Amino acid sequence: MRILLLFIMSVLFFSCNKTSEKEAYLASEEYSKAKKLIASKCYTCHNPLPANGNRIAPPMFAIKQHYLNEQTTKEDFINGVKFWIENPKEENIRMPGAVKKFGIMPKVFYAENEIELIAEYIFYNDFKRPREHKKRSSKKTEKKPLNETTKIEKVKSYISETQSLLAQNLIGKINKEGTINAIEFCNLKALKLTDSIAKNHNVTINRISDKYRNSFNKASKEEEGYIKIFKEAIKNKKESKPIIVNNINGENIYFPIKTNGLCLQCHGKVGGELKEDTYKKIKELYPKDMAIDYDINQIRGAWKVTIK
Numbered sequence: 001m002r003i004l005l006l007f008i009m010s011v012l013f014f015s016c017n018k019t020s021e022k023e024a025y026l027a028s029e030e031y032s033k034a035k036k037l038i039a040s041k042c043y044t045c046h047n048p049l050p051a052n053g054n055r056i057a058p059p060m061f062a063i064k065q066h067y068l069n070e071q072t073t074k075e076d077f078i079n080g081v082k083f084w085i086e087n088p089k090e091e092n093i094r095m096p097g098a099v100k101k102f103g104i105m106p107k108v109f110y111a112e113n114e115i116e117l118i119a120e121y122i123f124y125n126d127f128k129r130p131r132e133h134k135k136r137s138s139k140k141t142e143k144k145p146l147n148e149t150t151k152i153e154k155v156k157s158y159i160s161e162t163q164s165l166l167a168q169n170l171i172g173k174i175n176k177e178g179t180i181n182a183i184e185f186c187n188l189k190a191l192k193l194t195d196s197i198a199k200n201h202n203v204t205i206n207r208i209s210d211k212y213r214n215s216f217n218k219a220s221k222e223e224e225g226y227i228k229i230f231k232e233a234i235k236n237k238k239e240s241k242p243i244i245v246n247n248i249n250g251e252n253i254y255f256p257i258k259t260n261g262l263c264l265q266c267h268g269k270v271g272g273e274l275k276e277d278t279y280k281k282i283k284e285l286y287p288k289d290m291a292i293d294y295d296i297n298q299i300r301g302a303w304k305v306t307i308k
């Protein structure tokens with residue numbers, strides 16, 4: 001009897017131990033740190049929310065499924081994720097379907113302790129499967145007058161379409177031929193598809209920056225002001241609202257462009273994420289380049305959509 005009691009008590013003890021381990025983690029400083037890290041470093045591509053046709057990488061939910069089973073210990077899990085991030089190569093993939101669909105994940109520089117924090121977060125956090133809404137196939141463009149919010153929603157969708165095309169092109173090119181050969185692929189004009197999006201919707205899409213690489217993308221004085229507003233919003237951890245400006249040529253709508261890890265290969269610190277030889281090539285093409293020294297989650301510039 002006593003042994004049975006002891007047995008029951010120890011079972012209770014151990015199972016409580018497991019949930020309390022998770023609870024302790026959820027209340028820890030590591031948890032809140034990791035939550036911010038993963039949002040800025042991983043969700044840019046691994047959007048946990050429905051991406052409505054604009055997905056550029058599998059959601060975290062799916063990744064966790066492929067890296068965790070009943071036998072996986074926390075340590076194994078963290079090591080598995082860490083190994084992948086440091087060695088994102090064809091021979092190490094566990095998600096061949098995702099590679100086919102999105103191309104292989106680009107190698108991005110992350111500090112080791114950051115990867116560990118993020119991996120621990122993925123281990124404990126319960127991700128939900130995002131319920132994707134199928135995008136309606138492009139019907140003939142409707143000519144109804146749009147009210148302000150649906151107009152902004154539309155413009156937003158053109159931008160996310162363009163943005164994911166740009167990212168896919170960059171990632172694909174970087175993976176196949178390396179960063180240097182991908183340099184020209186951050187040019188919107190290189191994307192024939194941007195033009196077709198713009199033509200289909202009767203808008204023009206450009207990017208502007210206060211610290212531009214190509215002077216064609218130079219922000220005007222007023223536009224520098226809009227970029228400042230976006231920077232302030234980030235500083236105050238507020239979500240930026242698009243800025244709408246009417247003038248004689250039509251209406252311009254501005255949205256912030258933020259950096260993520262991928263961008264730093266060409267817009268980061270020289271000698272750090274931005275390798276010397278990559279920078280040399282950039283300087284050859286753009287002798288007056290100013291678009292370096294960025295960190296992640298900073299305002300790189302703005303999308304400018306002009307509605308005629």
Ligand code: HEC
Nearest residue numbers: 041042045056057084093094095098099102103104105262
């Ligand atoms: C620039 C976009 C991008 C960023 C940023 C990014 N990933 Fe990925 N990741 C991808 C793509 C695309 C895939 C799917 C193709 C593949 O498996 O390589 C992927 C796949 C993965 C996989 C599964 C790999 C496999 O096939 O076994 C893991 C794990 C992963 N990412 C973790 C992370 C973590 C953690 C972060 C943040 C530190 C992160 N990724 C940031 C694009 C990105």
Ligand code: HEC
Nearest residue numbers: 182183186187207209212213214217258262263266291301
């Ligand atoms: C492989 C190198 C490379 C990568 C990676 C890269 N860029 Fe660029 N970026 C460039 C080059 C080159 C230009 C100049 C393009 C042109 O001539 O219009 C540029 C231009 C831009 C511009 C237009 C303003 C300007 O400075 O001329 C923006 C905005 C921009 N990049 C944002 C980003 C963001 C955001 C990312 C990450 C998602 C990124 N870039 C990743 C190379 C890169």
